[in-house]
Amino acid sequence: MPISPTHFLRSNLLLLAGGAIALLVIVIAAFWLTRASERQFDEVVAVRETRSATADLLSLAQDAETGQRGYLLSRDAAYLGPYTDAVAKFESTLQRVKASAGAAELTQAEVARLESALRGKLAELAETIALAQRGGWDDAIAALRQGSGRNFMDEARAGLGKIIAQSEQRLRRAIADQESASARLRWTIVLGALVILLFAAAAFWTIARYTREIILARTEVAALNIGLEARVQQRTEALTRANEEIQRFAYIVTHDLRAPLVNIMGFTSELEATAAPIKAYFDAGEAATPAVLDEARTAVDVDLPEAIGFIRSSTRKMDGLINAILKISREGKRVLRAEAIDLQSALDAAAAAVHHQANENGGGITVDCPPLKIRSDRLSMEQVLGNLLDNAIKYRSPNRELKVVMRAKREKSGWVVIDIEDNGRGIASTDHERIFELFRRSGAQDKPGEGIGLAHVRTIVRNLGGDITVRSELDAGTTFSILLPPDLSAVQRSAIT
Incomplete structure (x- = not known):
């Protein structure tokens, strides 16, 4: 005492x-x-x-x-x-x-x-x-x-x-x-x-x-001051990143959602214009000339379906954008449950889930992980690993067999780093930050997708108290590095205090 x-x-x-x-x-x-x-x-x-x-x-x-x-x-x-x-x-x-x-x-x-x-x-x-x-x-x-x-x-x-x-x-x-x-x-x-x-x-x-x-109290206070400064810096960086994401999100909402609305408004005006020849034809009745009849027929057979098709396409795109936004929003509100996770088993399970896709044309996934345990949210970990492995397989290079290596190690600070390295087609250095933005994609758009996967991954990782970075060059493969705290509960308590 x-x-x-x-x-x-x-x-x-x-x-x-x-x-x-x-x-x-x-x-x-x-x-x-x-x-x-x-x-x-x-x-x-x-x-x-x-x-x-x-x-x-x-x-x-x-x-x-x-x-x-x-x-x-x-x-x-x-x-x-x-x-x-x-x-x-x-x-x-x-x-x-x-x-x-x-x-x-x-x-x-x-x-x-x-x-x-x-x-x-x-x-x-x-x-x-x-x-x-x-x-x-x-x-x-x-x-x-x-x-x-x-x-x-x-x-x-x-x-x-x-x-x-x-x-x-x-x-x-x-x-x-x-x-x-x-x-x-x-x-x-x-x-x-x-x-x-x-x-x-x-x-x-x-x-x-x-x-x-x-002396112990002073030492503890000094350590707390140092830790507090680090935590303040971390919180400041997190707030800065969050502010940047909010700004990007606001831009996306005002730009990407506005584009379908502009199309809908434009083709709604087109519908109004298309209605004029049809109205003229009905107003002329039996006295309508062949030219009026041709204009009415063109409006019904060509202009009207085209406008409706563009409106339908724009509404589908808007619906997809809204659903993506809601998905990320729901992820931020989901209650995280910290539990003991054997990283080696988790990486093996993630690799086994995409084993068949990775083995096409002789490819494969290698897991290099010592016995290592952390306390984190298991579902979030599965989503992050699954998404990154799906991307590695989706964007494999057509010139060579796919090779993916999953590594994990513990830093001196106690935090854990998970690297997912592939030999795929790579990402240009100018797009290293862009790929984590919502609805943004890099390189040739020859694969299906909405550009929300990596944005979703970064949201999940940051909710776990960590961060994700990328190292990549075109045609030289990509390495995603995930930095996670050893105990999610400690991060949650720190966030409360």
Whole structure:
């Protein structure tokens, strides 16, 4: 079904709107998923900071404890280096843990307990180191063995371990959420791109189909224009020929029919003149002189029969002319019936119908026709072929045996050409058009006929949508070429439109 301009416009607007909506959805979804990914990234960074600060704080506590024990055991101040560094960094690291406690979902109480344990541990470390530095090594060792420092350290380790564990859990969840958001973003972009591609493909298909239909329509219009020009030219030529035939017909009616009328009028006047001697004889009665009697006798025996004979001859000629005109007129009004015709069979049948006449004195008819079919009026075809074969036989040359060849072929245009070629006495070039005129004959008038046969043939052929032409030279034979359309029905429809 062809796409109308309205449907094309509506479809493309809908596809454009669908593509725009899909693009808008992709943009909104991408923006939302990007923001979610950014939030999750920030959360990952914060959790990692919490874990890092917690691990650093635990490491500082362990370093401080290690420095204390090394110093107490070795009594060498060099071992206090880790302790001193740990104490220096403790406050800043503790503030990092406090600042990031929210990322690890820690309550203020938990942070306070952790800070209390760590500060208790640092106080215990500072107290033992101070005792040792004052020379109270044994008191410092005894304070260490009391276990208060170990309790602070265990409590600190537990709190820091909890923070680290929570941070790890939160970090895995944040990373998973971030990967999920990234995956959703990718699928959103992919699916959105597919939807847009589908809309674009549908729009392209619609545009391509509409463009193809426009191109086909333009091509068809161009072909129709070319065909229309050819048809106009054909119709113009047909109208020109018809006009010429009407003019010739008018001439024939005014000339050929007028001639018998003139004869009738002339001999009617002769009859009137012939009546005068007869009237004079009857008026004289018994007193009529021999001269009056001779004139009356001559009028009755000679003049009167002669005038009546000429009048009768003229009326017969006029009747023949009128009948010929009526015959051609009836042919133009006859309803043509298109049917499939096997040309080879039709030509064979036409040749068989005149076989005996053609075979006189050794003559013959040859049919040269490939398998060929057309749709035309069978009766008209039989009349045309029969008339042309009758003419070939009638006007055979007395100097040679009659040879007639009937050929048929299909032209590249699809039309069919039928040639009927004979070796008869031929037609002068000046009479090639004259022979198709009504009541016109060519050459010696030694054969019976009224001069209507070829006029009748041309009328029939043109009614079939074709034309007939002749090629001939005197004493060199004649070829009649009949051009017919392959389908009479198409010609009849074209004539109607």
